[in-house]
Every structure is written in C-alpha cells, then in structure tokens.
Amino acid sequence: MEPPPDTPPLSEEDIAAWLQERIAELLEVQPSVVGQHDRFETYGLGSSDAVFLTGDLSELVGRPLSATLAWEFLSIADLAAYLAAVLRGEIELDDDRIDWDLDARFESPHQ
DSSP states (O other), rough: OOOOSSOOOOOOOHHHHHHHHHHHHHOOOOOHGGGHHHHHGGGGGOOOHHHHHHHHHHHHTTTTOOOGGGSSSSSHHHHHHHHHHHTTTTSSOGGGGGOHHHHHOOOTOOO
C-alpha cells in the first residue's frame, strides 16, 4: 500500500489537516472546533472511532498502523509530526505501533 516512488511524502501539515477534518467529521462538528494541539482525550472519541480513524489514517499514509495509535500521542500535532518523520525516513515506524491485521479485524460503519 506504499505510494508510488515519485510521490513526495505527506507533510506534517497535510497529515494534521487530514486528521483535523476526519475527527471533525466523526464528531459532526466544524473542523475549526478541533484544535491540532488539543489533547486527543478532549474530543471524546470512543474506542471504535479511534480504530476507524487509525484505519483511515493507515490508508492515507500507505502503511499499517496500530489500532490504538491515536491514544499513543497527545495531540493531532504530535501524531502528525511522528508520521511525517516516518514518511521522510527520519525515524523508523515503531513495530509496537503497527497492527498488521487491522483491515481483517474491523469493518468501518462509516463506509
């Protein structure tokens, strides 16, 4: 699920904006209500929302990610910075944050 080799990696800003939009969609609020530096816990997302969010994020970045990834970082900004650094090849994706069977175990009700 890797992007084509000539595609530049998503930037931290791209990932943060996508997360802000997706969380707003899940909460049924305007994206401006979702702050990129707010703690994830302030959004009141349920565990199933977090799993679906991470599944969609995995598709966006073209890499398998842990279903609990949203709970492993404090904010959208923190998660976006981590993923952008992984995509730029600056750090390795932590295997503890990977769930290889995410698609096989969960089916999103948002499809």
